[in-house]
Amino acid sequence: MIPxxxxxxxxxxxxxxxxxxVLSRIPPGWRAVVVDNGSSDGSAAVAAELGAxxxxxxxxxxxxxxxxxxLACTAEFVCFxxxxxxxxxxxxxAFVRQLGDGDAxxxxxxRRPAARRAFPPHARAGNAALVRMLHRRTGVRLRDLGPLRAGRREALLGLGLTDRRSGYPLEMVVRGADAGWRITERDVPYRPRTGTSKVTGTWRGTWHAVRDMRAVLAAPARPLPYEAATR
Incomplete structure (x- = not known):
């Protein structure tokens, strides 16, 4: 089997x-694309020194x-x-194998918390509310909208995603569901993050994320720019 x-x-x-x-855990032969979003702690330099x-x-x-x-990716498969x-x-x-085998x-x-503080109550509550709203909007039943994910590059570009805030991960799922994609889940351990959370670490951050995602769910379905389904 070719990896x-x-x-x-x-x-x-x-x-x-x-x-x-994080970079030490990138699978061998894969490329890490670190997108620096205005860091002030030298993150970009650290990433470059480590080969990303x-x-x-x-x-x-x-x-x-x-x-x-x-947009910077070139591989057939893209993970986040x-x-x-x-x-x-x-x-x-394992995620990419499911794609390659045609199963998803x-x-x-x-996310399955590996420690109590990994997934605080307010973040869990916001996530639970969103998956219920997602089901009502698309019919897709998920238990989490976690950020660890994989898809095909061309198909992801074909979704025409427009959200540039916290609603981006949800918009990917909504647009994929509208295109008839098979969307599956795999259990993964969720550990306490290193450093301070910018989103789910506070009630305010969670509220802003939920607000952005509710706006995605409220938007009417729209035609894809071109055929994005991979089936």
């Missing part, structure tokens, strides 16, 4: 302390960083992973 390879997009804002562990491809995205926003990374050491990119080959069009990691 599948992928590019891994790592949106990054002040993650210099976490980067060494570094993309600078001056416009702040999780979606802006993710999309800049997607947080850059805070809460999720292990070494688990991604988008594979998401369902």
């Amino acid at each position: 599948l390879t992928a590019d891994v997009v790592l949106p990054c804002l002040d993650e210099a302390d976490a980067l060494p562990w 491809t570094v993309v600078c995205e001056p416009r702040r926003g999780f979606g802006a960083a993710c999309h800049a990374g997607l 992973c947080d850059c805070d050491a809460s999720l292990d990119p070494a688990l991604l080959p 069009d988008l594979v998401l990691g369902r």
